[in-house]
Amino acid sequence: MSLSSTFSRLQLRSLTVRALPRRESAAFSSLTLEARVRARARASARARASQESEAYSGSARPKSLLFRLQSTATTTKKSTVPDKPPGPNYAYGPKLCVYHAGTGRITFLACLKISTLFIFAFFGFVVTPAYYEKEGLSPTVTRTALCAVVPLAFVAYSTSPFVTFIHMRLPPFARQSEDMLRRYARNLPPQTELEMTTMSIIAKPRLSIVKLGDLVSANRRFGIVNMARDTAAENAARKWYMFRAVGNFNAQRPSGTSKAPFVWETIFNTVSTRRA
Numbered sequence: 210m211s212l213s214s215t216f217s218r219l220q221l222r223s224l225t226v227r228a229l230p231r232r233e234s235a236a237f238s239s240l241t242l243e244a245r246v247r248a249r250a251r252a253s254a255r256a257r258a259s260q261e262s263e264a265y266s267g268s269a270r271p272k273s274l275l276f277r278l279q280s281t282a283t284t285t286k287k288s289t290v291p292d293k294p295p296g297p298n299y300a301y302g303p304k305l306c307v308y309h310a311g312t313g314r315i316t317f318l319a320c321l322k323i324s325t326l327f328i329f330a331f332f333g334f335v336v337t338p339a340y341y342e343k344e345g346l347s348p349t350v351t352r353t354a355l356c357a358v359v360p361l362a363f364v365a366y367s368t369s370p371f372v373t374f375i376h377m378r379l380p381p382f383a384r385q386s387e388d389m390l391r392r393y394a395r396n397l398p399p400q401t402e403l404e405m406t407t408m409s410i411i412a413k414p415r416l417s418i419v420k421l422g423d424l425v426s427a428n429r430r431f432g433i434v435n436m437a438r439d440t441a442a443e444n445a446a447r448k449w450y451m452f453r454a455v456g457n458f459n460a461q462r463p464s465g466t467s468k469a470p471f472v473w474e475t476i477f478n479t480v481s482t483r484r485a
Contacts, residue, residue, distance in 0.1 A: 299381075299384040299385060300384060300385060300386050300387065300390075301379060301383070301384040301390060301468075301469075302379075302384070303378060303379060303384070304376040304377070304378055304379070304404065305376065305377050305379050305390075305468065305469060305472065306374060306375070306376050306467055306468060307375050307376065307377045307403075307467055307469060307472045307473040307476065308372065308374065308375035308460055308467055308473045309373075309374060309466045309467050310371070310372060310373045310374070310460075310461070311466070312466075315373050315408075318368055318371060318408065318412075319408065319412040321364060321368070322364060322368065322408065322410060322411065322412045323411070323412055325360050325361050325364045326361070326410075326411065328356075328357065328360055328361070329357045329358070329360070329361045331357075332353050332354070332356045332357035333354070333357035333358070336353045336356075336357075337350055337353040337354050337357065340353055361410075364410075365410050366430070367430070367433060368408070369407065369408075369409075369410075369455070369457070370407065370430070370433055370434045370455075370457040370458050370459040371407060371408060371459050372405055372406065372407055372458050372459060372460040373406050373407065373408060373414070374404075374405075374406040375403055375404065375405050375406070375460065375473070375476075376403070376404040376406075377401065377402070377403055377404075377472065377476075378401070378402045378403075378404070379393070380393070387469075390469060390472065391471065394469075394471060394472045394475045395475065397421055397475060397476065397479065398421075399420065399421055399422025400420055400421070400422065401420065401421040401422075402418055402419070402420060402421075403418070403419045403420070403421060403424075403476070404416055404417070404418055404419075405417045405418075405419055405455075405458060405460075407455055407458070409452075415452075415455060417454065417455045419438055421476065421479065421480075423438045423439065424436050424437070424438055424458075424480045424483070425437055425438070425480065425483045425484060426480055426481050426482075426483055426484050427457070427484075429457060430457070433459055434457040434458065434459055435458070435459055435460070436457075436458040436459070436460060436480055437456055437457050437458065438456050438458075439456070440453070440454040440455070440456040460477075462474075462477055
């Protein structure tokens with residue numbers, strides 16, 4: 210082996226040894242760059258997560274579940290319900306109170322009915338059984354039983370037609386002003402609906418929807434009833450356990466504290482011209 214060949218081999222080995230650390234350093238630098246990128250991505254993700262948690266836990270977070278539900282319902286309602294256009298200004302509502310019997314008479318009649326119920330309960334369930342256990346079937350038991358039944362039957366018979374309120378349903382054009390209401394009241398159609406309120410035996414209000422054309426003038430129950438209507442068709446449509454429809458009414462000519470007394474005057478005169 211010559212000296213030149215030996216020298217060339219030594220140079221080749223030295224070049225190989227020098228090149229090896231360069232390759233390792235390049236690989237190490239590439240790995241370090243990838244690690245830096247990943248670290249930066251993780252840091253940015255953590256920063257975003259912390260910001261979101263702080264915003265959610267701060268003032269922007271709803272205080273309670275009920276508040277969240279209310280806010281959601283309000284937002285849904287505002288988004289789904291369209292804005293209604295402003296309606297016309299009416300001088301009267303859709304129902305006009307044309308007759309009011311008076312607060313004093315209504316209160317007195319209600320107290321009378323309730324007092325009669327207490328009298329019936331006292332004589333019927335306390336006094337009469339006590340006398341029956343002591344004397345048996347005697348004249349005293351008969352008198353106490355009549356004291357329970359007679360007042361209740363008389364009050365129910367004489368006060369059931371008493372009308373407390375009458376409301377009339379108005380068309381839109383008649384609600385605009387008093388002048389338009391007067392024009393409508395001069396020529397009331399027979400289909401005009403009246404809501405007549407009476408009182409039951411326990412002083413509970415009973416509402417009867419009556420058409421003006423169905424009301425006629427009457428003189429029943431010793432002059433107590435002055436208005437009546439035919440209830441045969443309405444009673445036939447009701448079940449057997451339901452109360453019968455009110456067919457007899459007692460309404461005085463003065464309208465009391467009505468907002469439009471001239472309307473009731475027209476209704477009363479119209480009904481008075483028709484006899485049963």
